[in-house]
Structures are given as C-alpha cells and as structure tokens.
Amino acid sequence: EAVVSTQSTGGSVGFHGDVLTLTKMMDARLKQYLHTHGKEMPCEAIAQMLSTTLYYRRFFPYYTYNMVAGLDKQGKGCVFSYDPVGSYERESYRASGSASAIIQPLLDNQIGFKNQSNVDTSIPMTRERVRDLVRDIFAAASERDIYTGDEVEIAIIDKNGIETVRYPLRSD
Amino acid sequence: GVQAVQTFQHYFKQINLSMASAAVENFLKEDEEVKGFSFENCRRNAFLAKQGAEMPKARKTGTTICGVIFNEGVVLGADTRATGGSIVCDLNCEKIHYIADNVYCCGAGTAADTEFTTKMISSKMELLKLRTGREGRVISALRMLKQYLFRYQGHISAALVLGGVDVNGPALYTVYPHGSTDKLPYVTMGSGSLAAMSVFEDGFKLGMNEEEAKNLVFHAIRAGIVNDLGSGSNVDITVIRKGNVEVFRPYQVVCKKSERAGDYTFPVGTTVVTSSTEMVPFSALTVTDEEVMEIS
Numbered sequence: 136e137a138v139v140s141t142q143s144t145g146g147s148v149g150f151h152g153d154v155l156t157l158t159k160m161m162d163a164r165l166k167q168y169l170h171t172h173g174k175e176m177p178c179e180a181i182a183q184m185l186s187t188t189l190y191y192r193r194f195f196p197y198y199t200y201n202m203v204a205g206l207d208k209q210g211k212g213c214v215f216s217y218d219p220v221g222s223y224e225r226e227s228y229r230a231s232g233s234a235s236a237i238i239q240p241l242l243d244n245q246i247g248f249k250n251q252s253n254v255d256t257s258i259p260m261t262r263e264r265v266r267d268l269v270r271d272i273f274a275a276a277s278e279r280d281i282y283t284g285d286e287v288e289i290a291i292i293d294k295n296g297i298e299t300v301r302y303p304l305r306s307d
Numbered sequence: 308g309v310q311a312v313q314t315f316q317h318y319f320k321q322i323n324l325s326m327a328s329a330a331v332e333n334f335l336k337e338d339e340e341v342k343g344f345s346f347e348n349c350r351r352n353a354f355l356a357k358q359g360a361e362m363p364k365a366r367k368t369g370t371t372i373c374g375v376i377f378n379e380g381v382v383l384g385a386d387t388r389a390t391g392g393s394i395v396c397d398l399n400c401e402k403i404h405y406i407a408d409n410v411y412c413c414g415a416g417t418a419a420d421t422e423f424t425t426k427m428i429s430s431k432m433e434l435l436k437l438r439t440g441r442e443g444r445v446i447s448a449l450r451m452l453k454q455y456l457f458r459y460q461g462h463i464s465a466a467l468v469l470g471g472v473d474v475n476g477p478a479l480y481t482v483y484p485h486g487s488t489d490k491l492p493y494v495t496m497g498s499g500s501l502a503a504m505s506v507f508e509d510g511f512k513l514g515m516n517e518e519e520a521k522n523l524v525f526h527a528i529r530a531g532i533v534n535d536l537g538s539g540s541n542v543d544i545t546v547i548r549k550g551n552v553e554v555f556r557p558y559q560v561v562c563k564k565s566e567r568a569g570d571y572t573f574p575v576g577t578t579v580v581t582s583s584t585e586m587v588p589f590s591a592l593t594v595t596d597e598e599v600m601e602i603s
Contacts, residue, residue: 233393252578264569270568271569271571274565274567278564280394280395281395282393304565305565306561307388307533307539307561
C-alpha cells in the first residue's frame with residue numbers, strides 16, 4: 136500500500152517486484168507534478184496517469200492488480216480499479232485479490248444495497264459504519280481464504296487527510 | 308431392451324473397442340456385484356479433459372498432523388482445516404480417525420481417501436479381533452494400510468500417522484501414499500509437517516511424561532497452523548495409554564473468529580413477499596373416499 140498524496144492513495148497486489156517498481160514510478164511522477172504545478176495531482180488525474188503507465192508496458196506488462204482511491208475535485212469519494220494493462224473504471228466499491236470472489240458479493244449487498252428491498256439509500260454511510268464494515272469484511276474473508284489474514288490496514292480518506300488504522304485478523 | 312443392447316454392442320465392436328464391449332456387458336449383468344473401485348467414467352473423463360473441461364478438485368486436508376511417543380503411550384495431534392484449492396471448506400474437520408479402541412490414525416492428503424481408507428481398516432481390525440479373540444495390534448493396522456495403499460500405486464492420496472498401544476507397548480508409524488512406512492519415536496505429515504518437525508527437533512526427548520508430550524505436540528501443530536496456509540483453526544489431540552484413550556477435541560482453539568463490529572441484521576421487509584400460499588396441515592384434510600387396492 137502506498138500513500139501518494141494527502142487526498143489519494145493506491146493499492147497494488149501481484150508480483151511484488153513490479154508492485155515496488157510501479158509504486159516508485161508513480162511516486163516520482165506525482166512529485167514532479169507537485170513541483171511543476173505547485174499543487175497536488177487530483178485523484179482522477181492520478182487514475183488516468185496510472186492507466187497510461189500500465190498501457191505503456193502493454194507488451195511486457197506490470198504483473199499487478201491496482202486500485203486508486205481518494206477524493207475527487209468535487210470532494211466526493213472515488214475508487215478506480217485496474218487490470219494489469221491499464222483498463223480502468225471509476226466505481227463506488229471494488230474488491231480485488233485472492234478473496235475478491237468472497238468479498239465482492241458482500242460489498243454489492245452492503246454498499247450497493249443489491250438484493251435488498253425497502254432500504255433507505257439516501258442516508259449516507261458514516262465513517263464508523265464503513266470502518267467497521269471493512270474490518271468485518273476482512274474478518275469474514277480470512278475465515279475462508281487461506282491467503283487472507285494476519286492483519287488488515289485500513290486507510291480512511293476525507294478532506295482532513297488520511298487516517299490509517301490496523302486491526303488483527305486470524306493468524307492461521 | 309435387448310435390441311438396444313445389441314445395437315450398442317455392435318457399435319462398439321464396429322470401432323474395435325473390445326474392452327469397452329466387455330465393460331458394457333459387465334455393466335448390464337444385473338445379478339453380478341461390482342466390487343472395489345468402478346472405472347466406468349475414466350474414458351469419458353479423459354475425453355472431456357482433452358476437450359478442455361476442468362476436472363472438479365478433490366477436497367484436500369492441507370494439513371499438519373503429528374505423533375510422539377512418551378513413557379506411557381502415544382500422543383497424536385492434528386489441525387482442523389480442510390481446503391478445496393485456496394478456499395477453506397471445513398473450519399473444524401476431524402483428522403484423527405478411530406481404528407480400534409487402542410489404535411488411532413491421523414490423516415493428511417485427499418479428505419475422502421483418508422476417511423474411507425481408515426474406515427475400511429477399522430472395519431478389518433474389528434473382524435480380526437473377533438476372529439482371533441485378541442486385542443488388535445498397531446502392526447496389524449499398519450500391514451493392512453500399507454498393502455492396500457501399495458496396491459493402488461499412490462493414486463489413493465492418503466498420508467497417515469498411525470499410533471497406538473498394544474501388548475508390545477506403544478507404537479508410532481507413518482504411512483506414505485505409495486505404501487512405504489517408517490517406525491519412529493516422533494513423526495509429522497502434511498503440508499505443515501516442516502513447521503511441526505522443526506518444533507519436534509528442538510523439543511523432543513525420550514521418556515517424556517504426558518504433560519510434556521501434549522505440550523510438545525500442541526506447539527508443533529500450532530507452528531503448522533500459524534505458518535502453513537493449508538493448516539488452521541484448532542489443535543485436536545488424542546492421548547493413547549494402555550487401557551485408556553483421552554480425546555481432546557479441541558485441545559486448544561488457536562484462531563477464533565473475531566467479534567463482528569457492525570450490526571448486519573436485515574429488517575423485516577428486506578425480502579419482498581410477492582405472494583403467499585397457506586399451507587394446510589395433513590391432519591386438516593378430510594377423507595372423502597377410500598379404496599383398498601390389492602397388490603398381486
């Protein structure tokens with residue numbers, strides 16, 4: 136997990152060598168932007184830049200599955216998810232990794248309110264609810280996926296900055 | 308019926324598969340009992356696999372199992388996780404199987420194989436006990452297991468830790484899927500065997516008492532649970548002494564499911580009722596007409 140600015144963060148899994156290299160490259164480009172323009176790169180711009188960076192290596196790809204999350208220019212939360220060669224989409228929620236098949240349906244239900252009726256979708260999610268939800272989701276995933284476990288690090292991004300909190304998970 | 312059979316056999320003979328023809332004949336003999344494994348689906352499965360169809364994965368107990376001899380008997384230990392690929396199938400499965408009152412067996416490998424193999428040998432041990440009028444011996448179970456597994460040339464993926472106490476004293480063996488065996492004072496098997504063995508190599512000594520032996524086995528299995536991805540959940544221990552067996556299931560819960568932080572109860576009305584039918588209980592039905600039929 137890499138913190139790339141005060142309003143955005145990114146996550147990368149897969150081949151660790153490429154994870155580190157990609158992170159380094161993105162870090163450098165973000166610093167360049169900050170020094171050239173005197174302000175931080177907005178989240179949507181970071182998202183597009185990552186896409187082009189990945190596609191640049193179309194014929195010898197970075198073996199990484201990426202996500203970028205943060206606040207957009209309007210101050211609303213955004214999540215972008217990628218495939219290894221740079222195809223990306225803005226979504227309100229996404230799970231990726233070995234336990235993605237377990238987690239994604241749970242997100243669909245709890246955040247997308249799918250397969251539920253008579254739900255008041257106008258009530259916004261509170262910070263505590265989301266933090267507890269993510270923690271419980273990872274606890275559930277580590278029950279059934281052998282690769283998920285030990286600890287989860289959650290980064291909560293709002294206009295005041297990024298708060299990171301860690302919770303222990305099943306260590307087996 | 309008969310015509311269909313003849314056409315079927317004719318078809319097979321046409322494309323010169325005499326083995327298939329014989330198999331079909333055998334299959335159609337209704338009074339003959341099919342013993343042992345049935346290989347009917349082998350040709351079809353090979354054909355489908357060539358076409359690119361994915362064969363279903365057998366559930367494995369990616370496992371940590373171990374055993375240790377102490378001054379009065381044997382301590383067997385196992386974890387409780389069963390996996391199918393990278394998903395946990397069973398969070399609390401039983402890997403220490405009963406063979407006889409004085410003989411137990413831990414099983415690693417394909418879950419179905421360990422289950423059926425140990426059940427079968429347990430059954431044979433009971434028959435042997437009745438035939439001889441004597442308490443079963445660990446070495447008898449060992450012989451039966453190795454001769455059975457060797458016959459199947461390793462295709463039955465069962466790696467076992469067999470332990471017990473009989474007239475010759477405490478005994479501990481490992482049995483490998485191809486049929487080889489080892490007689491040792493401390494043994495580990497399964498994907499977590501390296502983690503468990505490292506604990507054993509550090510802490511084993513001859514002539515331990517029961518508490519020391521249980522503690523060693525617990526730490527060995529725990530090492531497997533924490534460090535090996537294929538092992539997890541709880542530690543089960545079985546202590547076999549002369550005339551007495553103690554089963555600790557679980558001996559210790561290493562990883563408990565964490566408390567849920569949020570509330571996920573769905574309020575009434577989340578699932579919309581589109582229509583409902585009232586179910587009438589059987590007793591509420593009234594008999595209007597009765598007719599007794601004869602079976603001739």
